[in-house]
Amino acid sequence: MSAGPxxxxxxxxxAALAAGVSEATIRKWASRGKLTRHGRPGRAEYDLDEVCDLVNGRA
Structure with missing residues (x-):
């Protein structure tokens, strides 16, 4: 059984560095539903492919 990529x-x-934006912008995008927040409380993480897709207009 494959779990996928x-x-x-x-x-x-x-994530902010990869997108060329501030950390506040990453948090704003997540709060607006443009990015999915992963990780546990106090330790937010974001899917790098999702960040790149958003920046490149593919989201």
Whole structure:
């Protein structure tokens, strides 16, 4: 049984760096439902492919 492709998650600071935006923007996108927040309380992480798709207009 295949679980599919593995999600590559990164913390907020690296998601912001990859997107070329501030950490506040990443948090805003997540609160508006544009990005899915993963991780546990106090440790937000974001799917790197989802961040790149959003920035490149594919989301």
């Amino acid at each position: 593995r999600r590559r998650t990164v913390p907020t600071d690296l």
